[in-house]
Amino acid sequence: MNEQDPHTPGTEVTPAPEHGAVRLEEGHVVGTGGLPERFTNPGLPHHVPRMADLDEAAARRAEKQVATLFGISILGTVLFIVLYFVLDVDQTVFVPGIGRTSASNVGLGVTLALSLLGIGLGAVHWAKTLMPDAEVVEERHPMRASDADRAEAVRVITEEGGRSQISRRPLVKYTLGGALGLFALPLALQVGGSLGELPRKSLSLTWWNGGPSGPGEEPTFRPLRLMKDPENQPIKASDVTIGSVFHVMPEGLLPDPETHEGGAEDLLEEKAKAAVLLMRLDPAQIRSQKELDWGHDGIVAYSKICTHVGCPVGLYEQQTHHLLCPCHQSTFDVTQDCKVIFGPAKRPLPQLKITVDDEGYLVSAQPFEEAVGPSFWERNSS
Amino acid sequence: MNALAARRRHPAAIAVLLMLGLFLTGALYSAFAPEPAEATTQALASQSVEEGKALFRANCASCHGVNAEGRSTGTDDQIAGPALAGVGAAAVDFQVGTGRMPMTQPGTQAARSDDVKFTDEQIAALGAYIASLAPGPEVPSEEAVDPTQGDPATGGELFRVNCAMCHNFAGSGGALTRGKYAPSLKDVSGKHIYEAMATGPQSMPVFNDANMTPESKRDIIAFLTTINEQENPGGMTLGSLGPVSEGLFAWVFGLGILVGCAVWLGAKAA
Amino acid sequence: MSTSSARPADALRAGDPGYQAPPSGAARRIGGIAGWVDDRTGAAKPVGYLMKKVFPDHWSFMLGEIAMYSMIICLVTGSFLTFWFVPSAGHTVYDGSYVPLRGVEMSQAYASTLHISFDIKGGLIIRQIHHWAALMFTVAIVVHMFRVFFTGAFRKPREINWVIGSVLALLAIVEGFAGYSLPDDLLSGTGIRAMAGFVQTAPVIGSYLVYGIFGGPFPGDMIIPRLYSAHVLLIPAILIGLFTAHIGLVALQKHTQFPGPGRTNDNVVGYPVMPVYAAKAGGFFFIVFGVIALISALVQINPIWGYGPYDPSPVTAGSQPDWYMGFADGALRLLPGWLEFHFWGFTLSLNIALGALVLLPLVYTVLGVYPFLERWVTKDEREHHLLQRPRNAPVRTGIGMAGITAYTVFMFAAGNDIMAIKLGMSINDITWFFRIALFVAPPVVFWVTKRICLSLQRRDRETVLHGRESGTIIRTPDGRYFERHEAQLPEEQWVLVQHEAVAPLELEPEVDEHGVARPAARSERVRAALSRFYFADAVNPVTPAELAAAHHHGHETEAIEGAQPSPELESSQATDRS
Structure with a gap:
């Protein structure tokens, strides 16, 4: 455990009988037979001179090497400046092993590297070959201040500090303590209180509830068509063939894909909750009656937001009907109402109840019955 | 030889020897490794359904059944090969044209192979036979998969929503459950990408024309062609696998080089 | 000039090495400038002392320097990047020179990162240097920590510095995560999405916490500017403050050294700062910078143009954080779902909170506490300036290796999907392998390491x-x-x-x-x-x-x-x- 010198100055190590155990440095076996208990430090080894110390030719060679490295650095710097002006930012170049790459990135990077490495390698080579290489010894002193200094510090704090009369005036002492303890509260309140809105019900609402679902919104339900993401076109039930998967957003959420106009005001915030995955299975394969009832002819819609930490669960395997989350590999079985069959998620993906409107398009029959996405403390209470 | 003997105790000698050994082993292996077996099919030049049927019986029926009705392996409900009525000529062209079929042995997933066992004419004949069983997706026309007619930016948006979660943002592929995977899309022809979307091979869902219009499919092909052909502005891509390969590079090469420099810096000069 | 008068400034300090030196031309000039400063600060004494300071030479002592220099490189390149980066979630339609994204709606943060990468001359190389240097910073911190731990350099009197170092290591990865999230591309956005998800699962206050951090519902407009101020101001300020204390304590306590002939607990054997160490350490800065520049010139990092702008609906396969957050992400992948509990209408998601909210601070707390634990066991009150060879502390070395093993299992678990495709294995099998390895491997590694040390x-x-x-x-x-x-x-x-x-x-x-x-x-x-x-x-x-x-x-x-x-x-x- 310990070093060879147990007698570090300044750390008076006295066997302390009040300790219940034997001190570590007393634990070892004591030597015998008049021989020293331990080997003694043989001292610094002889300095072995380098080639450059003995041979002036070698030293001159080292000098030339160092100068060459510094020269490479200068060259690199000059080349960098030249390339900066010569190369266009969108020019490309073929580099073996990389392929076509940005000429300015590789050109400026390599010349910058030359400019830096030349200095670095040159300086170190210089230090290693020409600067003195005999090791120097510096004495250490214990970190601990002398007893007198310690006593003085304690005295200043207690006696001189005591002259403030803090210990004799409890009223001052306690009010100061209270004031110091409280003064940060206004600052903390300002930043903590104004960071953001309170969630209210918004974590439990989505655009499927009938429209904007941010904090304070009270959307009223109306059936919303299921729209393809990102094309924003409604989906006919007959278009959803077995084995296909549609990425879906509610009607009115997405802007026009051409003009970027319309859609939700808080587009990303709404998308983050409303994304839905639409699949069609052979109804015979669906093992949950609720799933069948909430779907339409084997067409089922589930929230795409993982119940683990909220990544989009988009990986649908059309043969096994498994949905896999690419972030943490939670796997949901679509034939069993999206029950978790592997991975860190606990809850099944919430199902969106769908039906068909008069024109044959798929519409929502009711909003999500529970909060979508990751768990939170009060999610079942509202 | 004397010079060599003098250097054999050099600190770098072990490293050099190791590299040399590894290199030689690799070289010997590549020289003596068994060549992949040659395709045994004989060329049969015919476009007709009858020729396709003959080819099918000879090469595919063992798994898919004599009349492409599908066959079970006999254990549980595992199938040796699915029924093929209605998969269309596009599915045949994709599966056979990318070397996935015929599979040498049943596995979790048929892998793409450069070793395509049939000629284009034979594939067309097989497709004609399968298409004659029931209507299904057709092999797309040249124009339908022409990347120059698509919009790569729109294709990129479609790709990110519909494809990237399995195939990765750069089409490098990704993992699915239980050993299945979404393959890399590098150097896959536009025709095969179109066919894969239209037919939904293996784990992949089907993207029919209502789900994704032919124009959208062409946009995706245009996007993939663009990112395949464009330069890698930053240099080596490390497989376009994201932060894992970057972290590995930092640990192995970044740290390796810098520690090497530190060792050189701390070593006494000769 | 007053310094060329009869009383040059350096003469004020008798006993200075410069005092006796023959006043050559060069010395007089330096005396002139330095004297002017010394007249006003009295800096000659501490400077002379520092210039004579001895540093022992060993390659492993440079690991901390790699971290330090990488941090400086990050500071320099990061300042450059702020000149063009727009930390705003405001919407814009891209019309820059990267064709596959033209006409796509995106945030200004993402658009400006594309602008840096494709339209600013040399912008891409600066961005890549910044990111590679950040990775090297975190790598070097970890390896530096290994060296300090396994050689027992954290023992008295260096426990304070070990604690500072642990805080620095934690801050470094938080700083890295904030930076990784700024470009607002699909990958980093998914990272923020996961962050929002696990903050939301904090018991009782989760939903308020996440709405506070994001200024409302996820993702909102506030997170990019807030992360930006944390990334360029708040955390760097603390990092630099603590780092200054860290390096100041090294100078004050003098560097430890490996045992060897002539090396005792009461001396330092090595090279003085002037000239050898100045040349070596200064040169090493340029080497680190040069190597990182070379890597950045040849190897692409975080191709944000490929990921596309962040949108909560799409996601890419292989969504991982940068490596230093991998252990927390891996823990999220390994924890089983049954750790989520529902009672009295409340939800307690330990399957998430344990991996994300507990593990991260726990790792660094355990690290910070270790020296005090070991001192409590050994009751060793002496100062230690000689390092231990790791074999001479077999149990500590075993504990360290077991800890590294557990950390590595978590970290590798974060790459289970990449392993699955590259090794052709089942992702489920790999996950189970890591779940078991997390409990089996550390004790085995402890035992094997200890046996190797004893042998x-x-x-x-x-x-x-x-x-x-x-x-x-x-x-x-x-x-x-x-x-x-x-x-x-x-x-x-x-x-x-x-x-x-x-x-x-x-x-x-x-x-x-x-x-x-x-x-x-x-x-x-x-x-x-x-x-x-x-x-x-x-x-x-x-x-x-x-x-x-x-x-x-x-x-x-x-x-x-x-x-x-x-x-x-x-x-x-x-x-x-x-």
Whole structure:
């Protein structure tokens, strides 16, 4: 455990009988037979001179090497400046092993590297070959201040500090303590209180509830068509063939894909909750009656937001009907109402109840019955 | 030889020897490794359904059944090969044209192979036979998969929503459950990408024309062609696998080089 | 100039090395500038002291410097990037020079990162240097920490610096995560999405916490500017403050050194700052910068243009954080779902909170606390300036390796999907493998490491007692063979015998001298048990007596050339030989 010198100055190590155990440095076996208990430090080894110390030719060679490295650095710097002006930012170049790459990135990077490495390698080579290489010894002193200094510090704090009369005036002492303890509260309140809105019900609402679902919104339900993401076109039930998967957003959420106009005001915030995955299975394969009832002819819609930490669960395997989350590999079985069959998620993906409107398009029959996405403390209470 | 003997105790000698050994082993292996077996099919030049049927019986029926009705392996409900009525000529062209079929042995997933066992004419004949069983997706026309007619930016948006979660943002592929995977899309022809979307091979869902219009499919092909052909502005891509390969590079090469420099810096000069 | 008068500034400080120096032209000039400063600050004394300071030379002492220099590179390149980066979630439609994204809606943060990468001359190389340097910063911190831990450099008086270092390490990865999130591309947005998800699962206050951080519903407009101010102002300020304290304490306490001939607990053997260490350390800065620039020129990092703008609906396969957050992400992948509980209408998601909210601070707290734990066990109150060879502290080395193993299992688990496709394995099998490995591997690694350390110590003893194997086979006249063992040089021997013999603490007798029962305090019993755990099977160094005994008996089994009981005698012989 310990070093060879147990007698570090300044750390008076006295066997302390009040300790219940034997001190570590007393634990070892004591030597015998008049021989020293331990080997003694043989001292610094002889300095072995380098080639450059003995041979002036070698030293001159080292000098030339160092100068060459510094020269490479200068060259690199000059080349960098030249390339900066010569190369266009969108020019490309073929580099073996990389392929076509940005000429300015590789050109400026390599010349910058030359400019830096030349200095670095040159300086170190210089230090290693020409600067003195005999090791120097510096004495250490214990970190601990002398007893007198310690006593003085304690005295200043207690006696001189005591002259403030803090210990004799409890009223001052306690009010100061209270004031110091409280003064940060206004600052903390300002930043903590104004960071953001309170969630209210918004974590439990989505655009499927009938429209904007941010904090304070009270959307009223109306059936919303299921729209393809990102094309924003409604989906006919007959278009959803077995084995296909549609990425879906509610009607009115997405802007026009051409003009970027319309859609939700808080587009990303709404998308983050409303994304839905639409699949069609052979109804015979669906093992949950609720799933069948909430779907339409084997067409089922589930929230795409993982119940683990909220990544989009988009990986649908059309043969096994498994949905896999690419972030943490939670796997949901679509034939069993999206029950978790592997991975860190606990809850099944919430199902969106769908039906068909008069024109044959798929519409929502009711909003999500529970909060979508990751768990939170009060999610079942509202 | 004397010079060599003098250097054999050099600190770098072990490293050099190791590299040399590894290199030689690799070289010997590549020289003596068994060549992949040659395709045994004989060329049969015919476009007709009858020729396709003959080819099918000879090469595919063992798994898919004599009349492409599908066959079970006999254990549980595992199938040796699915029924093929209605998969269309596009599915045949994709599966056979990318070397996935015929599979040498049943596995979790048929892998793409450069070793395509049939000629284009034979594939067309097989497709004609399968298409004659029931209507299904057709092999797309040249124009339908022409990347120059698509919009790569729109294709990129479609790709990110519909494809990237399995195939990765750069089409490098990704993992699915239980050993299945979404393959890399590098150097896959536009025709095969179109066919894969239209037919939904293996784990992949089907993207029919209502789900994704032919124009959208062409946009995706245009996007993939663009990112395949464009330069890698930053240099080596490390497989376009994201932060894992970057972290590995930092640990192995970044740290390796810098520690090497530190060792050189701390070593006494000769 | 006043300095060229009869009283130059450097003359004010008698005893300065410059005082006696003949006033050459150069010295007078330096005296002129430096004197002006010294007149006003009295800096000559501390500067002279610092210039003479001795630093020991060892490659592993440069690991901390790699971290320091990488941080400086990040600061420099990061300042450049702020000139063009727009930390705003405001919407814009891209019309820059990257064709596959033209006409796509995106945030200004993402658009400006594309602008830096494609339209600013040299912008991409600066961005790549910044990111590679950040990765090297975090890598170097970890490896530096390994070195400090395994050599026992954290022992008194350096516990404070170890704690500062642990905080620095934690801040570095938080700083890295904030930076990784800024470009607002699909990958980093998914990272923020996961962050929002796990903050939301914090018991009781989760939903308020996440709405506070994001200024409302996820993702909102506030997170990019807030992360930006944390990334460029708040965390760097703390990082630099703590780093200054860290390096200041190194200067104050002087660097530790490896044991060796001439090196004691009371000295530092090495090279002075002026000129050797200044050249080496200064040169090393340029080497680190140059190597990172070279990597950035040739190897692409975080191609944000490929990921596309963030949108909560799409996601990419292989969504991982940068490596330093991998352990937390891996923990999220390994934790089973049954750790989420529902009761009284509330939801407690330990499957998430344990991995994300608990593990991250826990790792760094355990690290920070370790020196105090070990000191409590050993009751060792002395200052330690000599490093330990890791083999001479087998249990600590084992603990460290077990910790690294657990960390590595978590970290590799974050790459399970990449492993699955690259190794052709099932992602489910890999996940289960890591789940089991998390519990099985650390104890196994602990045991194996400890055994290896003990074996190495025994080999050291063998080498000291019987000399080193020469490879020369001798045949005696009567036909017996033996290998000649050569005595070690005392310098070689010293490294193997310098460390202190140890034994576990023993409880005092249960009864005192009057036969009265003396119940040992519970803490003493725990301490004694832990001490046995640390030191029970310690292999102690050879003592001179043992060496003498070995030489006395040695002739019966093997010949030892130059067998001498005392290293001092051997020393003279060794010098003769060389």
